[in-house]
Amino acid sequence: MKQLFDLFRYAKPYRWQFFLAILFVVVETGFELFIPMVMADIIDVGLSTGDVGYIAEQGVVMAVMALISLVCGLLYARFAAIAANGFGGELRHAEFERIQQFSFLNIDHFETSSLITRMTNDVTVIQDAIATGLRPIVRGPAMLVLGLFFSFSINSELAMTFVVATPILGLILFFIVRKVAPMYKKLQEAIDDLNIIVEENLQAIRVVKAFVREDYEGMKFDTVNERQKDVAVNTFKYAVLNMPAFQFVMYGTIVMILFFGGNLIFAGKMQVGELTGFLSYVLQILNSMMMISNVFLMVTRSLASAYRIDEVFAEKLDLFDGTYAGEVKDGSIDFDHVSFKYAKSAKENVLSDVDMHIASGETIGVIGATGSAKSSLVQLIPRLYDATEGTVQVGGRDVKDYHLETLRDAVAIVLQKNVLFSGTVKENLLWGNEKATDAEIKEACHTAAVDEFIDTFPDGYDTYLDEGGVNVSGGQKQRLCIARALLKHPKIIIFDDSTSAVDTATEARIRDGLAKLENLTKIIIAQRITSIMHADRIYIIDDGKVVESGTHEELLAHSAIYQDLYESQMKGGEEDA
Numbered sequence: 087m088k089q090l091f092d093l094f095r096y097a098k099p100y101r102w103q104f105f106l107a108i109l110f111v112v113v114e115t116g117f118e119l120f121i122p123m124v125m126a127d128i129i130d131v132g133l134s135t136g137d138v139g140y141i142a143e144q145g146v147v148m149a150v151m152a153l154i155s156l157v158c159g160l161l162y163a164r165f166a167a168i169a170a171n172g173f174g175g176e177l178r179h180a181e182f183e184r185i186q187q188f189s190f191l192n193i194d195h196f197e198t199s200s201l202i203t204r205m206t207n208d209v210t211v212i213q214d215a216i217a218t219g220l221r222p223i224v225r226g227p228a229m230l231v232l233g234l235f236f237s238f239s240i241n242s243e244l245a246m247t248f249v250v251a252t253p254i255l256g257l258i259l260f261f262i263v264r265k266v267a268p269m270y271k272k273l274q275e276a277i278d279d280l281n282i283i284v285e286e287n288l289q290a291i292r293v294v295k296a297f298v299r300e301d302y303e304g305m306k307f308d309t310v311n312e313r314q315k316d317v318a319v320n321t322f323k324y325a326v327l328n329m330p331a332f333q334f335v336m337y338g339t340i341v342m343i344l345f346f347g348g349n350l351i352f353a354g355k356m357q358v359g360e361l362t363g364f365l366s367y368v369l370q371i372l373n374s375m376m377m378i379s380n381v382f383l384m385v386t387r388s389l390a391s392a393y394r395i396d397e398v399f400a401e402k403l404d405l406f407d408g409t410y411a412g413e414v415k416d417g418s419i420d421f422d423h424v425s426f427k428y429a430k431s432a433k434e435n436v437l438s439d440v441d442m443h444i445a446s447g448e449t450i451g452v453i454g455a456t457g458s459a460k461s462s463l464v465q466l467i468p469r470l471y472d473a474t475e476g477t478v479q480v481g482g483r484d485v486k487d488y489h490l491e492t493l494r495d496a497v498a499i500v501l502q503k504n505v506l507f508s509g510t511v512k513e514n515l516l517w518g519n520e521k522a523t524d525a526e527i528k529e530a531c532h533t534a535a536v537d538e539f540i541d542t543f544p545d546g547y548d549t550y551l552d553e554g555g556v557n558v559s560g561g562q563k564q565r566l567c568i569a570r571a572l573l574k575h576p577k578i579i580i581f582d583d584s585t586s587a588v589d590t591a592t593e594a595r596i597r598d599g600l601a602k603l604e605n606l607t608k609i610i611i612a613q614r615i616t617s618i619m620h621a622d623r624i625y626i627i628d629d630g631k632v633v634e635s636g637t638h639e640e641l642l643a644h645s646a647i648y649q650d651l652y653e654s655q656m657k658g659g660e661e662d663a
Contacts, residue, residue: 090385090392092399093212096176103169104220107162111224114158117151119232122366124148126240129359166220174213181205181398189405190470191428196398199281204398207277208391215384222377229374233367240364241356244347248371251339258331259379262324263386269321270390276314283310328379336372343368405469408487414496415481416446417577417607419467424476426462435474436462437630444623446481446577449601449608451618453651454627460611461502463627464580467609468497480578498571500584502611504563506555511540512547514555514566518573526573533599534569535592536562560587568596578607590616615655624648 097104124144132141185193185201193201237245287294287303294303343365350356421442425435436459444450452460465471466478469485478485485493498518506514515527522530527547531537539562543549555563564587571579579600585593597620600608612618619638626634626647634645641648 090212090389092396093177093392094173096180097169097173099176100169100172103165103172107165107169107220108224110158110162110165111221112228114155114162115225115228115232117155117158119229119236119367119370121148121151121155122363122370123236124151125366126359126363129362130357131359162221166217170213170217170220173216174209177209177212177395178205181209181395184399184401187403188401189403189472190465191404192401194428195401197278197282199285200278200394201398202285203274203278203281204394208274208394211274211391212388212395215388219381219384222374223381226374226377226381229370230378233371233374237364237367237371240360240367241347241350244343244350244356244364247339247342247346250342251335251372252375254335255332255375255379258335259328259382262328262331262379263382265324266321266383267386267389269317269324270387271393273314273317273321274390274394276310276317279310280314283307325383328383329376332372332376332379336369336376339372340365340368405472405490407489408484410483410487411489411492413492414488414577415483417496417605418446418479418481419444419578419607419609420477420479420482421463421466422477422479424466424473424478426466426471426474428471430474435630437466440476440630440632442625442632442635444607444609446607447605448623449621450610451621451624452609452611452627453613453615453618453624453648456613458627459630460627461582462630464499464582464609464611467578467580468494468499495574496577497580498574498576498578499580500564500567500571500582502582502584504555504560504567504584506551506558506563506566508551508553510545510548510550511543511566514551515547515570515573518570519575522573527569530569530572533572533596533603534565535588535595535599536565536569538592539565561589561592564588565592565596572603576606578609580609580611582611583613585617586613593617615652 124147128141128144128148131137132144182205185205234245234248237248283303283306287307294300347356347361347364351358351361419442421440424437424440426437427435440463452463454460462471466473467480467485469490472486480488480493480496507517512527515530516522518530519526528537531540540546551557555566558566564584568581568584585596588596593616597617600606610618610621615638618624622637623635624638624641625632626641626645628647634641634647636645642652
């Protein structure tokens with residue numbers, strides 16, 4: 087329950103709408119509860135005396151009360167909708183902002199599909215509970231208290247029937263809530279599993295079709311979908327017992343009241359109008375109990391969703407801004423006996439005792455076998471992760487001292503997996519620098535060899551790219567990402583195997599363009615020796631350790647590992663040349 091109440095701080099901007107919605111429910115309920123009293127008077131006074139004027143007068147009073155009640159109900163619906171949807175919007179915004187603060191390590195603690203569910207379905211569950219539950223949560227107790235008051239005021243002896251019915255209803259509700267509470271959590275987790283399959287299938291749709299695995303993926307989806315359906319059916323078959331059980335008790339109570347009330351009328355202790363009014367209050371009281379029970383079920387489901395959302399807010403951030411407010415002085419990089427592992431509980435380090443010193447403006451090559459932790463090494467520079475041991479310095483200062491925005495503005499990284507967003511080519515390039523001029527864009531595109539193909543696009547820089555840039559080739563995507571990184575005007579630029587999809591001639595042109603950029607430290611991670619052989623220094627990474635370093639010529643003369651790589655990749659090159 088604490089998690090649910092904690093989330094209500096995001097309802098603060100809509101507190102007046104909540105207040106007005108509650109106020110109109112109370113007013114509506116008050117007028118509805120007075121109507122049976124007026125109806126009793128019409129029967130016992132107007133009909134018994136034949137006073138048509140009194141009947142008409144009281145009829146008008148009832149009509150006015152009903153109209154006011156209707157207007158209040160409509161106003162409640164308006165303000166409740168504004169409050170609930172506004173709260174949902176604020177909660178989603180806050181959750182999205184929190185996720186934006188996550189480091190890669192924080193994000194690794196959640197499945198992507200689960201984060202999506204927590205921001206959409208879980209918020210919607212709470213939002214709907216407020217929109218549909220605010221009325222009964224206010225109306226139910228008000229009708230229960232006032233209904234009991236008026237019932238006892240009419241006939242306290244007959245009102246004792248509730249003393250028998252109320253504990254029965256309470257027990258029914260207790261057992262239902264106890265049964266379904268843990269099942270709602272399983273239901274949300276089943277939705278997570280369903281989203282995983284959908285997300286994975288859509289992202290890899292080309293692979294699925296290339297391997298003709300549509301039937302296999304369809305069976306996977308059917309399995310998870312069937313499981314989600316079974317969990318939902320199993321959950322709601324217990325939750326829906328609430329309504330018939332309460333109706334059974336309600337109609338049983340009405341039968342008892344009619345039986346005992348009829349005897350009281352025959353005994354002269356009660357009038358027909360009083361019994362009619364009493365029955366109206368009975369229905370309102372029992373309906374209020376059903377409302378309260380439904381609220382309990384909604385709250386029970388909301389608690390499961392609130393707990394999952396609270397996990398996002400409760401996730402402890404592992405990266406914090408430093409206190410240094412200045413700029414990054416230059417592109418020098420120093421790894422001082424750095425070790426790193428992704429999880430503190432991991433037994434072995436991914437990187438072990440790395441010691442590297444890179445001067446500003448140098449071009450550095452990093453090569454090694456797949457899985458040797460090359461990407462892990464460079465991700466420590468812009469603090470996508472923090473070193474477990476040792477220090478990483480940029481511009482002569484520990485990266486932990488910088489504001490994250492300052493540090494990352496000075497470091498551009500072209501990741502191994504290139505990402506473009508839906509929008510125009512120009513809009514994607516402006517991610518690097520939203521204030522970049524057309525001249526700067528063209529210069530960056532010239533360096534990244536984008537100008538070789540941009541004119542072939544139907545609208546040039548205004549060509550629309552579909553989600554993920556699926557309507558451009560892999561090589562074009564890589565070059566656009568390089569141009570985007572260059573527009574940042576960084577002091578350090580990292581290429582994580584980001585020219586693998588371009589031909590060697592284009593790669594050479596990009597390399598020549600980069601060489602003209604002064605005071606820019608360039609780190610090139612590559613599988614091809616041709617991509618790094620012109621670097622000022624090359625580091626060989628093996629099993630998370632720097633095993634050798636030197637120029638291309640030095641490594642070719644003295645490094646057995648480098649010689650093997652060179653021979654395997656360049657064999658026959660001289661003869662073919």
